[in-house]
Amino acid sequence: xxxxxxxxxxxxxxxxxxxxxxxxxxxxxxxxxxxxxxxxxxxxxxxxxxxxxxxxxxxxxxxxxxxxxxxxxxxxxxxxxxxxxxxxxxxxxxxxxxxxxxxxxxxxxxxxxxxxxxxxxxxxxxxxxxxxxxxxxxxxxxxxxxxxxxxxxxxxxxxxxxxx
Amino acid sequence: xxxxxxxxxxxxxxxxxxxxxxxxxxxxxxxxxxxxxxxxxxxxxxxxxxxxxxxxxxxxxxxxxxxxxxxxxxxxxxxxxxxxxxxxxxxxxxxxxxxxxxxxxxxxxxxxxxxxxxxxxxxxxxxxxxxxxxxxxxxxxxxxxxxxxxxxxxxxxxxxxxxxxxxxxxxxxxxxxxxxxxxxxxxxxxxxxxxxxxxxxxxxxxxxxxxxxxxxxxxxxxxxxxxxxxxxxxxxxxxxxxxxxxxxxxxxxxxxxxxxxxxxxxxxxxxxxxxxxxxxxxxxxxxxxxxxxxxxxxxxxxxxxxxxxxxxxxxxxxxxxxxxxxxxxxxxxxxxxxxxxxxxxxxxxxxxxxxxxxxxxx
Numbered sequence: 001x002x003x004x005x006x007x008x009x010x011x012x013x014x015x016x017x018x019x020x021x022x023x024x025x026x027x028x029x030x031x032x033x034x035x036x037x038x039x040x041x042x043x044x045x046x047x048x049x050x051x052x053x054x055x056x057x058x059x060x061x062x063x064x065x066x067x068x069x070x071x072x073x074x075x076x077x078x079x080x081x082x083x084x085x086x087x088x089x090x091x092x093x094x095x096x097x098x099x100x101x102x103x104x105x106x107x108x109x110x111x112x113x114x115x116x117x118x119x120x121x122x123x124x125x126x127x128x129x130x131x132x133x134x135x136x137x138x139x140x141x142x143x144x145x146x147x148x149x150x151x152x153x154x155x156x157x158x159x160x161x162x163x164x
Numbered sequence: 165x166x167x168x169x170x171x172x173x174x175x176x177x178x179x180x181x182x183x184x185x186x187x188x189x190x191x192x193x194x195x196x197x198x199x200x201x202x203x204x205x206x207x208x209x210x211x212x213x214x215x216x217x218x219x220x221x222x223x224x225x226x227x228x229x230x231x232x233x234x235x236x237x238x239x240x241x242x243x244x245x246x247x248x249x250x251x252x253x254x255x256x257x258x259x260x261x262x263x264x265x266x267x268x269x270x271x272x273x274x275x276x277x278x279x280x281x282x283x284x285x286x287x288x289x290x291x292x293x294x295x296x297x298x299x300x301x302x303x304x305x306x307x308x309x310x311x312x313x314x315x316x317x318x319x320x321x322x323x324x325x326x327x328x329x330x331x332x333x334x335x336x337x338x339x340x341x342x343x344x345x346x347x348x349x350x351x352x353x354x355x356x357x358x359x360x361x362x363x364x365x366x367x368x369x370x371x372x373x374x375x376x377x378x379x380x381x382x383x384x385x386x387x388x389x390x391x392x393x394x395x396x397x398x399x400x401x402x403x404x405x406x407x408x409x410x411x412x413x414x415x416x417x418x419x420x421x422x423x424x425x426x427x428x429x430x431x432x433x434x435x436x437x438x439x440x441x442x443x444x445x446x447x448x449x450x451x452x453x454x455x456x457x458x459x460x461x462x463x464x465x466x467x468x469x470x471x472x473x474x475x476x477x478x479x480x481x482x483x484x485x486x487x488x489x490x491x492x493x494x495x496x497x498x499x500x501x502x503x504x505x506x507x508x509x510x511x512x513x514x515x516x517x518x519x520x521x522x523x524x525x526x
Contacts, residue, residue, distance in 0.1 A: 016330075019182060020175075028181045035182075103177065106170045125168065126175025157167060164167055 015039045017129065018056055021137045022063040024122035025115045034067035060137045102163045109159040113152055116140070120148035121156070257490060259395065259418040262463040265489035266401055266414070289522045290427035291390020292434075293381060295362050300352040300434055302427035305345060305377045305522050313341055320359060323368040329358045338363065342372040350427075352434075354450065369525075377522040387524050388423035388445070389460070396425070399496070403484060405470075405477055412481055413454075416466035422458050425465045437475060439482075446475050457482060 018038060023031030038059045110118050116138060123134045124145070131149070135142045157164065165173075290304040313319055313328040320327055330337040336351040336358055347370060351363055369380035381387065399414040417425050422445065426434070435446050437457075444459035447467075456469035457478035468482050 020179070023178050023182050028178060032182045102165055102170055103173055106167075106174055110174070122171070122175060122178070125171040126178075153167065160167070164165075164170075 015059075017123075017127075017133065017137060018059045018063060020127055021060050021119055021123055021134075022067060024119040024126075025064070026067045030067050031063075034063040037066045038063035054136050057136045057139055061139065102160075105160050105163040106156070109156050112159065113155060117148045117152040117155075120145050121152035124149045125153065259397075260490040260493045262418045262487050263397055263489070263493055264414065264416055264466055264485035264487055265492050266399075266403060266412070266484050267486050267489075289377075289390065289392055290424040291379075291522075291524060292388040292423040292426040293366065293524075294386045294388065294434070295366075295382070296384045297362065299356075299362050301349055301363070301366050302352060303347060303349045303379070304427060305347050313339065318358065322364050323370075325367070325370065325372075327367055331358060336363075338367060340367070340370065340372075344375050345372050345377060347372065347377065378525070379523065380525045388426060389421040390423040390427065390522070390524060391421040392419070392424065394418055394420040394424075394464075397493075403470075403481060405473070405480060410470045410473065410477075410481075413456075413469045414466065414485070415469075416464060418464040420464055422460040422465040425460075425467060426458060439479065446478070463487065 015035070019032065019035035022035045022038070025031060026034060110122070113121065119138060120134055123129045123137070124131065129137075131142045131145045135145045138145065140148075289306075290302065292300060292302045294300050313326060317328040317330055320329075325340045327338045327340045330339070336356045338349040338351070340347050349363070349366065353362075356363065365382045366385075369382065371378040371380075394417050396415060396417050398416075401412050401414070402409050403412045404410070415425070426445070426447075435448075436443050437446055438444070439457070439459050442459075444457060447456040447458065447469075449456075453471040454469050455471075455473050455475070455478060456467050457475065458465065458467040459482070460466075466482075466485070468478055468485070470478065470481060473481075
């Protein structure tokens with residue numbers, strides 16, 4: 001059963017940004033579930049959240065607290081899909097082209113970045129969020145985000161020399 | 165392909181995978197509730213709010229007259245512009261008395277979600293409309309909480325109003341803003357094209373004058389029947405059907421018509437059927453074994469669903485429900501009569517903005 005109670009917080013708090021950040025940090029499964037729980041909390045605590053200056057950052061931290069108990073377990077596998085994984089099979093069901101070799105290489109390379117670096121790169125480069133928006137989410141300064149993105153892209157280029 | 169292009173594709177892929185994973189939680193939720201696992205409640209609430217990630221599906225044409233919808237319907241909302249505070253009597257006990265409750269062969273009853281009606285005029289009016297080709301659109305009229313349209317989204321002007329579209333995995337959502345009012349339209353059709361003729365035809369009929377919204381539907385479009393979006397109660401349980409135990413989801417709201425309840429979610433393909441001598445709706449989400457039946461009566465509206473069932477099965481499950489089980493609901497909600505007869509909610513209506521009325525015309 002899917003309800004749209006999220007909508008009132010989503011418009012103000014940009015729940016999509018929170019979800020993307022958590023997925024980028026913790027991977028598809030843990031990130032999606034952590035985001036869902038954080039947004040559920042947003043519904044329950046709307047009155048408190050609406051007066052916050054950075055509600056999205058607060059929700060991201062809530063999502064982190066939900067995700068952390070699962071992180072150690074998840075370290076045994078890649079947070080992102082590659083060819084043949086069940087997640088990629090699901091992607092095929094929605095007619096994505098997640099099985100392209102270059103994309104597989106990119107996910108593999110992303111998996112080797114530090115979580116904060118991966119989140120910064122994906123949020124800025126994949127989704128086009130500003131450094132300011134990403135800094136608010138991750139609780140870092142804009143300069144740190146800039147550095148994370150710059151070095152993260154360099155590392156990706158280095159790891160993907162043969163694919164690019 | 166450059167790294168920048170690959171990264172953009174990776175973002176789209178992660179959105180899709182996240183959506184698929186969100187949807188995969190739904191059957192797990194039912195199983196969790198039955199087993200009373202500690203995480204079940206948190207997960208169930210979580211599943212409810214991941215609607216943004218859920219698939220958007222289409223509907224078949226509804227040519228039957230809607231039960232609540234009329235050719236011209238005025239929907240008063242919870243709050244009008246005013247400079248005074250209003251004492252609003254608590255409706256909780258009356259709500260609980262009207263809520264349906266499973267009476268036969270139900271096991272493992274668990275509240276999956278219970279929401280209070282917001283005490284501000286947000287999320288206050290909703291409806292579901294169906295085009296001549298069977299495409300379904302839902303819209304909600306709320307207080308303007310965005311302020312301005314988001315600059316990063318594609319914006320176009322339709323009939324003098326500026327709209328922004330949000331394109332996500334399984335979601336095509338349009339928003340237009342007035343000083344006080346926000347209209348959000350969700351295109352529920354499968355894989356819709358943004359700004360296509362049906363979407364713009366619907367948008368072109370929307371007018372906002374101060375705190376009043378007028379929606380003129382294109383010729384031969386149907387309204388399921390909208391109204392004020394009240395508190396939603398969601399229940400999960402197991403019921404025996406032809407000797408087989410089935411997971412069942414029951415979602416209902418008191419004093420809200422089906423169009424408002426359906427607008428609160430993405431239920432999949434909608435078809436009109438006859439149920440109890442009037443029109444009702446069945447829904448079949450894509451890539452899901454769950455099937456749903458929605459209906460309304462003067463007390464409110466309800467949706468019942470179960471996996472791998474027929475419409476007749478759903479009708480049987482609906483026949484097992486009856487109102488008048490306040491004590492059972494209080495027990496499930498962990499509340500008592502004393503809790504419910506406390507001070508009435510005080511709604512401050514000093515805000516200069518709000519939403520006064522929504523009119524849907526054909």
